[in-house]
Amino acid sequence: MASMRGTEDDASITIYRAMIRSHYAPDADWRDIAQEAYVAARVLIETELKGSKEARAIISGQGHTIDDVRAIVEQAKRHYDAKSQDRTKVLKYLEECSIRITYYGSVLDVLAQHHAEYVALAWGALKFILLGIIEHRRLIQEFSQALVQIGDALRQTKLTVELYQTEDIRDATSRLYKHVLLFFAQAIKWYNRSPLGRAFSAAFTPYELKYKDTVEQIKLYSRTIKDIAVAKSQAELRDMHISIKLMQQDHLQIKETASNILRVATCNKTITERIGVSVHDMLPCTRDIQLSHILSALKPQICPHETLRTTQSIVMRSRSTKLSEAEPRDVLHSLNRWFSKEGSSLFVLRVGPRAEPKARELTTDIITLLRKKELNVIWRLSPPHGSSASTQQSIGEVLKVLIHQVLTIQSSILQPQDFNIAKFRAIRSDAEWVALFRQLFFRLSKCYIIMEMHDLFQANEENVEWMSSFLNLFQELTSEATSKGNALKFLVLCYGSRTGDVSNVGDIVTVLRRPPVIPASRKKVVAHKRGPKGWERVQPKL
Template identity: 35%
Template sequence: MSMLDAIDLDSLSSNSSIVACYRPPLGSVDRDIAHEAYKKAVEYFTEEFAGNEDVRGFLAGSTSIADVQNTVEKAKAEYEAKGEKRRPVLRWLNKLCLGFRYYSQVLDMLAQHHPEYVALAWGAIKFVLTGVINHEELIEELAKALTLISNVLPGIKLSARLYQTEDMKEAVANMYGHIIHFFQRAAQWYSKSPARRALSSILKPFELEYQDTVDQIKLCSETINNLAQGASRAEIRDVNIIVQLIHGKMQGIEKKLHTILEESAEKDFRMISHIDQVLQVAVANKTINEAVQLDVTDMKPRICRLEFASILEMLLPETRPENILRKCTSMAIAKRRHQISAEYFRTAADIAKALDLWVSTTSSSLFILRSGPRASSTTRDHAVDIINYLRSAQHKVFWILSPPSQGDLEPSISNILKSLVFQIIQHEPNVLLRFPETLNASHFLPNRNESEWLDLLCLLVSRLEKCFLIVETEDLYQASRQRSGWTQEFLQVFQRLINSVEASRSLVKVLVVTFGNDLSLSSIQQGSVHNFVATIQQPRVIPLRLRRKLPRSKSRRYWQQLSQHKS
């Protein structure tokens, strides 16, 4: 709501009379005072000249004072068009008449000396000359009067539009009546014949016939101007009152604003004091927090080490994988010293080719090393060689090997997955720091099932850029060989691991040693195009008398083939 809307002028008794001087009451419809005044003037003029048919005909079809003015202008234009040819003669005749009029006193004296001869003639000539002069003066005065009215009408219409009061309506109607009266006479004069105009100029000169009406028009114009000036002064006075009221309201607002500012300053002071207190408390707390943080920072590595040791202790297998690998390596070396043949090296060469393809692939893959009949020991030896080769090549490799002697713990897939988790955490302790909230000691409790251990293994392997898993579980196969399709289910566990790790854009390569003949090649290749398969057969036993003749170069050739993969 604006300031002016908040001021009710009608509520001020001292101001209502001033408002009525320049505008109608509030809520009244916007009026066309000029048109109303014209209609009222026409009604008055028609009643005043009720018996005059010329007046009715003159006003017929006119709807405003401008239409009446156009009618007169049209009659004037027609008159001027008809008199254009006689204008030079009238101009010289007018000059002649002015000359006679200049010497009129002398001629009057001659007429007095000889009245019997020249009185009648001179009187006739003087009458004619006076008529000509009056005719010219009448035309000039009519033109001046019409020009005056044309100049006055726009101002009258503007005043009537600005100040729509009853006084203004009466004044405009009165003036329109005189203007219409003048227009009617002027139109009649312009419409007369030349003879009647000349006679009218003599009998009814401008001073007698039109001057009074023109004076009335001037007087009405002055009256309208006075009304407009008075309304303007009243409006200015009203504006002054409004400005004073606004000024008073502004002073009240300034006082309220000053009060608000003082209250705000007081509140700000209290707020600043409160903030200072809060800052002091915050500084004190910050000092305490920094001290506590230092203690916590110092304790955090200790807690991590304790938690890491606790996790390793919970995951620690019955026999460490390093010890099993060390024993299996020693047994494989001792076996090669007494049992070696050309068939063994051919098998090693085939495995080396498959191993080369498996290592060089840029995607996660599964290598299935199948053990033939009575070839489990040889197959384990090859798995041990592959583990040692990958370790010497500085690859991250984690393995599962069947222990040489049966332990107290029953072999199971959960224990295999748990052992792999143990090796990853043991060799990559920083992997736990990547899961500060999702992994803690409770996630490594021994009572977890196979699916939970697999999910945990997938999570850890997915955080390694690249790693190798070697799984040889003859003991688990011997315990589960009675179950149909067990080997296929066992391979599916690691296939799920590969799929999960590959989705996280990490790289894992898994080598699984299988035993028995319950696994078909078609089922192996069905899961992925990146699976590799190699089969190891039982080597032929060389008689003791022929073993010494076997050249040592063949023994070295196998290690050279494996060393090519390292390079």
């Protein structure tokens, strides 16, 4: 009901405002109301004064607007003033004399009664002449005053016409212009007469008889136009008052709406803050869940840590059953260079014939040492002989193992846009694994990467170009890491008879040979002199 009542009130206000606006708003687009009124006034002059001299003077005139006609009248007045300038003193003397004689005319009237048959006739003729002179002066004054008043009325009317372009203003203005044109015609006619004609006109057609009515009509219609303008301004003021009142109502509604919104926002602030806290608390859990899915997608068939423990167990059993051997000093020296070198570096260790056990032992010792130092180290070791697990022999699988390890020990390298499980599951080719390796590992400040891949080298032994492309890949990764300011330390153990072709790849290249065989006569003696293993005695400086 309230909404229906509000709708009815709005409709009533709209109708009321439309009625008010009809009193002052223009009926159409902008129009030259003054020109239309002037044309209508000429038609009225022609209709009401058909055949008269005044109508012909107006219709045949050159003026196209009321101001043009006014200019013609003023020009005629100036011409009259210029011609009358020489007679000004005489006319002024005659006018003053006539005024004095007329002033004492009552005395002369009494004297004229003694000889009425003669004196009255002469005095009456003289009095008529004197009144004509006085009326001539009055006509000049009235014409001048009327022209000034008409000029003021026309200026005020022009402003009113421009402000309110309505039909009633146009009609009132046309009637005003009609009488103004009529007076202008009379004024032009009087100014253009000869001095004798103006004298006779002043005597026989004085101002009150011929001109006063026209001037009074001009004043009347000027006041009428002013009254209409005042009424229209009152209507416009009323419309403005309604507009301001409606704006105040809208302002109050907006203020109330804003207060309601602020109140709702204040009430929701606590809920929003609680939700924000909950979401903030959920983010680590969500991140852990996503990370677990990513690690599950990257999980290798053989766990690197299981491989390391198995290899360490084999190495320990081997050490317990054999005599100690001399440590390869050149390898230890190269390892020290690799550890101490600033930035990224690639250490290629060529494993000689029958030096595989020593290489496995050396690899496990390096990994164990780095882990004790709590340094970032990841590795990929070949599975022990006799392992039942089958692996796919490809570079992509190697990089997959390394990526899985680095995300396990330092998951912070993953950025928010990287938590896309489908992206990791969709990787198939070696090139995609290389791109992912670059993306993740170049975010590490420092990391040691150990790769002992006897199985992979055996599987590609017949592939002549495989070893060079494999090592060139890690050489490129090392160079890129150096340019980016990372410290990635690669240790790659090469196997096979073709390792001699890689001497030009890597920052450090060393050969690990089979330890020398101890003679049987010395085995028993040396067995009682076992001490710490050589790698522990000669550790590189980290």
